[in-house]
Amino acid sequence: MAHGNGGSRRRTRTAGFRGIVRTAGLGIVLTLGLMSVPAAHAESAYAAYLDLPSINGDGSGGGGLNPALPLDAGELGAALDEARAAGVAPRRYATLLHQYWLVVATRNADIDLAAWDPRRGVAANSGTFTQVYVNYLRLNNAHPDYYWTGLAGLAGGSFASGFFDMSDVASIVSVPGMHQLGGAVADLLRGTPPDLLNRLPGDIRLLGTAGERLTAADLSWYQTRLMIMQKHIFIDQVPMHEAYAAAGPAGVEEMYRAGVLDDNAITAWREIAAGTPWGLNDAALRMTDREQNQIIADQWDVTAQGRGDMGRVMTYVSTIAGKAAVPGVLAPGVFAPTTITAGAMSLRVPLPDFDWADRDTRWNYITHDLLPRYLELCANPAMARPVLAEPFSAKLADGRLLVRLPDLLGDLTTGWQLTA
Secondary structure, X not given: OOOOOOOOOOOOOOOOOOOOOOOOOOOOEEEEOOEEEEHHHHHHHHHOOOOOOOXXXXXXXXXXXXXXXXXXXXXXXXXXXXXXXXXXXXXXXXHXXXXXXXXXXXXXXXXXXXXXXXXXXXXXXXXXXXXXXXXXXXXXXXXXXOHHHHHHHHHHHHXXXXXXXXXXXXXXXXXXXXXXXXXHHHHHHHOOOHHHHOOOOHXXXXXXXXXXXXXXXXXXXXXXXXXXXXXXXXXXXHHHHHHHHHHOHHHHHHHHHHOOOOHHHHHHHHHHHHOOHHHHHHHHHHHHHHHHXXXXXXXHHHHHOOOOOHHHHHHHHXXXXXXXXXXXXXXXXXXXXXXXXXXXXEEEEEEEOOOOOOHHHHHHHHHHHHHHHHHHHHOOHHHHHHHHHOOHHHXXXXXXXXXXXXXXXXXXXXXXXXXX
């Protein structure tokens, strides 16, 4: 998904929640001491970087947005200054501008952009995977009005925990946590009357029938998918936050004129600049909408449909195990447990009746539980600052599946309620 306007499929859902180069004479030469350089050659410092597409904006490859662009902030900044001084329209240097702020963002996050390539696998990227969330929390603690980065740090912890759970078990065939969960569901399904069994959501039945076949190769593939989406989000969101931190409103307004940001995004930044409580809340909603419904929506679709049935099994297991480190937020299975009826019989299953990979139900959970609880936290700085300042390593440890598995299995065996 290349970033000009922020995504290939726009789905806004905010309703209801609110050194100049100067040439002499005829412009034929530029005099530098005793050296004469043709003016056209002097211009090439930026001209070669105009009208470049963002071919790696979706995060699937290594490095920055386009291999024709350098990864040095000084070089990029000098080219930008020259393009601006020459009166070049911002849309012609959009990818150059985006790359500049991306390089600034990764430098400030202590991430090696040149080496950041999801295709290199988990071992080569695990440090960066963690550092992304550390950086979200760093940004929020330095700029408390950056509500979205705080939410990304807290909610991202649950996905990071799941990511490292998979690393722990990917080298052994039994994949214990995943198989135990799938086995427990399979056992419970065998005791469920057929009339009710046929009405269970497909994700639950699939977990019970296919979960035990999950392999280390499946997990490795899924981890790569998570790393791609993580980089995609960073590429889109963090550069604009760094632009605002360094240049204020002018920084993001230039990105808007270049087409890197769309109307929804610039509205969020104008609300952050105004600083009203309502505006800060609405900006958080708009940026979350951009993240979930523009940036990675298509990538979740591809992930859920991959590896035969296993893509869907893994996205559903992520839904079961995922719970953001936001005070008061409900686990997905508590927020939306599965309840079905057939005649006089009813069955309540302590498993979510939705999959995080599905757009509409994911957005429903975010806007009716996760985001409201987070905004309540932000409204009380005395409570929010300690939560957001807690080391990410602690949040990571608290969310590990193998630590939480006994409780999850206990919830399954005691919460599977059949009445007639």
